[in-house]
Amino acid sequence: xxxxxxxxxxxxxxxxxxxxxxxxxxxxxxxxxxxxxxxxxxxxxxxxxxxxxxxxxxxxxxxxxxxxxxxxxxxxxxxxxxxxxxxxxxxxxxxxxxxxxxxxxxxxxxxxxxxxxxxxxxxxxx
Numbered sequence: 008x009x010x011x012x013x014x015x016x017x018x019x020x021x022x023x024x025x026x027x028x029x030x031x032x033x034x035x036x037x038x039x040x041x042x043x044x045x046x047x048x049x050x051x052x053x054x055x056x057x058x059x060x061x062x063x064x065x066x067x068x069x070x071x072x073x074x075x076x077x078x079x080x081x082x083x084x085x086x087x088x089x090x091x092x093x094x095x096x097x098x099x100x101x102x103x104x105x106x107x108x109x110x111x112x113x114x115x116x117x118x119x120x121x122x123x124x125x126x127x128x129x130x131x132x133x
Contacts, residue, residue, distance in 0.1 A: 008032075008033055009034045010033060010103065010122065011030065011031050011124045012030050012103060012125070013027060013088065013102065013103050013127045014027070014030070014108040015127070015128070016101065016127035016129045019083050019130070020093075021093060021132075021133055022092055022095050023131070024090060024091045024093065025084065025086040026087055026089050027043070027089075027090065027101060027103075027128060027129075028087055029086045029087070029124060030083070030084060031041070031084045031105070032084075036081075036086065037060060037084075038079045038106075039060055039105035039106060039109065039111075040057070040058060040059045040105065040106040040109020040119075041056040041079070041086040041103055041105055042054060042055075042104055042106060042115060042119075043101060043103050043128075044101070044102045044103075044104065044115075045099035045101045045126050046099055046100050046102070047096070048098075048099075051065075053068065053072075053099075054068055054116070054117070055075065055101070055115070056068065056077040056078070056115070057106070058077045058079055059111050059112050059113040060111070061110045062108050063128075064113065064118060065077050066112075066113055066114065066115060069071055070096070071097075071122055072124045074092045074093075075088060075089065075090050076088070088103075093129075095132065097130075098130050098132070100129075101126065101127055101129055102123055103122040103123075105120065105122045106119045106120050107121070107123075124128070
């Protein structure tokens with residue numbers, strides 16, 4: 008069965024860092040764009056970052072530019088989201104998902120993505 012599984016969530020103090028992982032099983036993740044989305048309490052789903060297939064081109068939401076970095080490890084069939092200088096407003100449930108049409112470009116549009124992970128919580132608090 009094809010699936011993606013997120014890991015690396017948790018509680019961190021403001022200014023701290025976390026690395027999120029999105030691991031794929033049952034299919035080669037390198038042929039898909041991968042997006043990270045988040046949903047804060049009482050808010051809608053927000054696109055955070057994505058990485059294309061092919062050239063690994065990346066996109067970041069303005070709220071995370073300069074603080075978050077998305078990357079891909081083909082050998083591990085995994086995409087990572089390195090989150091630095093975390094702020095309270097980064098508190099949310101984070102999801103990863105794949106986009107089969109993201110060759111050399113990706114977009115942070117929810118409707119493009121399928122095969123969503125279960126979501127994991129990130130809490131930024133002192």
